[in-house]
Amino acid sequence: MTQELLAKAKGATDDRARTMIVDCDIHPAYTSQAEMLSYLPLRWRQHVQEFGLFSANPLMGALPYPRMNHGMRRDSYPAAGGPPASDLAFLQEQLLDAHGIEYGILQPLSPGHLMSNTALGVALCAGTNDWQIDKWTGPEPRLKGSLSVMQEDAQASVTEIQARANDRRFVQVAISPRTLEPAGRQRYWPIYEAAAHYDLPVAMHSAAFGSRANTGSGWASFYIEEHFAFSHAAQTALVSMIFEGVFDAFPHLKVVLVEGGFAWFPAMVWRLDREWERHRREVPHLKRRPSEYIRDHVWLTTQPVEEPPLSSQLDDILRWVGMDRLLFSTDYPHWDFDHPDYAFRLPLSPGDRALLLRENAVKLFRLDGASVERRGA
Amino acid sequence: MTDHVVCALSELPPGKAKRVMIGTRAIAVFNVDGKLSAIADRCPHEGASLSQGQVGGVIVSDRPGEYRVRTDMKMVRCPWHGWEFDMDTGKSWCDPARMKTRSFGVKICPGATLEEGSYSLEVFSVSLQDEYVVVTV
Numbered sequence: 001m002t003q004e005l006l007a008k009a010k011g012a013t014d015d016r017a018r019t020m021i022v023d024c025d026i027h028p029a030y031t032s033q034a035e036m037l038s039y040l041p042l043r044w045r046q047h048v049q050e051f052g053l054f055s056a057n058p059l060m061g062a063l064p065y066p067r068m069n070h071g072m073r074r075d076s077y078p079a080a081g082g083p084p085a086s087d088l089a090f091l092q093e094q095l096l097d098a099h100g101i102e103y104g105i106l107q108p109l110s111p112g113h114l115m116s117n118t119a120l121g122v123a124l125c126a127g128t129n130d131w132q133i134d135k136w137t138g139p140e141p142r143l144k145g146s147l148s149v150m151q152e153d154a155q156a157s158v159t160e161i162q163a164r165a166n167d168r169r170f171v172q173v174a175i176s177p178r179t180l181e182p183a184g185r186q187r188y189w190p191i192y193e194a195a196a197h198y199d200l201p202v203a204m205h206s207a208a209f210g211s212r213a214n215t216g217s218g219w220a221s222f223y224i225e226e227h228f229a230f231s232h233a234a235q236t237a238l239v240s241m242i243f244e245g246v247f248d249a250f251p252h253l254k255v256v257l258v259e260g261g262f263a264w265f266p267a268m269v270w271r272l273d274r275e276w277e278r279h280r281r282e283v284p285h286l287k288r289r290p291s292e293y294i295r296d297h298v299w300l301t302t303q304p305v306e307e308p309p310l311s312s313q314l315d316d317i318l319r320w321v322g323m324d325r326l327l328f329s330t331d332y333p334h335w336d337f338d339h340p341d342y343a344f345r346l347p348l349s350p351g352d353r354a355l356l357l358r359e360n361a362v363k364l365f366r367l368d369g370a371s372v373e374r375r376g377a
Numbered sequence: 378m379t380d381h382v383v384c385a386l387s388e389l390p391p392g393k394a395k396r397v398m399i400g401t402r403a404i405a406v407f408n409v410d411g412k413l414s415a416i417a418d419r420c421p422h423e424g425a426s427l428s429q430g431q432v433g434g435v436i437v438s439d440r441p442g443e444y445r446v447r448t449d450m451k452m453v454r455c456p457w458h459g460w461e462f463d464m465d466t467g468k469s470w471c472d473p474a475r476m477k478t479r480s481f482g483v484k485i486c487p488g489a490t491l492e493e494g495s496y497s498l499e500v501f502s503v504s505l506q507d508e509y510v511v512v513t514v
Contacts, residue, residue: 068454068459069431069456073425073456073457074429074430074431074456074457075425075426075429075456075457335457335458335459336457336458337423337457337458338423339423339424341424342422342423342424343423
């Protein structure tokens with residue numbers, strides 16, 4: 001069915017055999033604050049109208065780091081008006097059809113994750129989830145949603161996951177990696193338990209997003225530092241989860257590190273294993289080597305792709321990370337968009353290309369309709 | 378090398394850019410304060426359309442806290458990743474040796490002169506009174 005739709009779609013009509021693509025990082029936007037408010041109960045709608053809102057969305061509120069062109073692709077503003085990625089028809093034309101995208105995973109960057117007022121955050125996340133169904137994944141089956149949950153209120157997060165876990169229009173749970181406490185702490189375990197139970201990967205979108213400062217010594221001065229610091233957020237969250245024992249407690253949990261880069265990843269894994277060999281007695285609750293947890297539990301999205309001076313070096317990096325754990329992503333409509341044909345500046349074998357651009361994501365998110373694996377956590 | 382009439386000058390007023398096709402080749406034509414330039418309309422990095430980019434001066438600095446914009450040097454910034462290209466040479470600011478796009482000759486010709494040249498006129502009916510943008514490929 002999807003193949004037929006795509007064959008009709010503009011841009012997919014040429015005869016070249018194209019790898020079908022799963023894009024694991026698309027950022028849909030509210031058309032206006034009024035649209036966002038329409039998904040809140042009256043109590044919170046009035047609150048936002050009276051008190052205002054801090055938001056990770058540059059066109060809805062204040063970003064911690066202003067950036068060129070509000071962080072958007074300059075060609076992504078819909079002719080019909082509204083911010084980039086707020087118009088389904090234009091997103092279909094410019095992204096899904098133009099690049100032959102079979103499935104696109106939404107990362108809505110709900111303002112709910114950032115709220116100090118956690119009750120408001122819970123309401124905003126629920127609204128973001130309803131909105132994903134109404135505006136995106138309902139009308140366009142190629143799009144799949146991320147279940148936004150307010151991670152600082154674990155019980156409310158579990159309630160939200162349970163309420164929607166059987167709706168396959170959602171394929172993962174989304175939390176911010178720059179949590180109030182390190183992500184491995186037990187206060188967050190109910191979220192991991194629920195996600196593992198319903199076989200929903202937990203996505204941590206590192207970029208532009210989180211309650212905490214972006215570096216260990218506070219807020220850096222420039223956006224260029226912020227962009228690099230995405231990798232800090234991903235590393236901090238993952239290392240905490242390993243050493244706190246999250247993966248021992250939830251052996252079926254899957255984690256996706258989104259938009260944090262990946263060249264740092266193999267060096268981190270090598271170092272974690274070495275340190276564990278020497279300091280294992282400090283964390284005797286760990287049953288396995290850090291690299292073994294990572295092998296079974298962790299995936300990474302590819303954007304922003306790494307661009308070493310010699311393109312051939314990218315081949316080494318991809319293999320060190322593992323061709324089976326990388327998930328292609330565009331980050332549409334943001335300025336650092338990666339194009340599926342040009343992002344990897346090296347020749348990939350058809351098999352590797354298929355893994356990166358489609359197969360890994362299809363398997364991880366069960367996009368082929370594989371049955372839900374219900375597991376005790 | 379052939380001259381191609383790509384549009385009327387009135388379609389490319391100062392401050393505007395336009396994507397034109399010559400055969401299968403996409404070319405970005407810019408009018409910056411009356412001065413025209415033409416480069417391939419495809420960023421060599423990941424393929425974005427440079428005609429969608431913003432044209433601006435180059436910002437320079439000798440030390441933190443001191444900045445100035447060189448308005449004598451204008452560049453187009455790729456609408457995606459912000460690579461800056463010199464619209465005359467097609468070379469990028471940060472990596473001119475490796476990251477560059479092709480540049481083309483471009484001129485303004487009065488309609489009255491177009492009759493005589495060996496122009497490639499594909500879609501235009503030319504008015505003798507108007508001026509036209511001509512790209513050499």
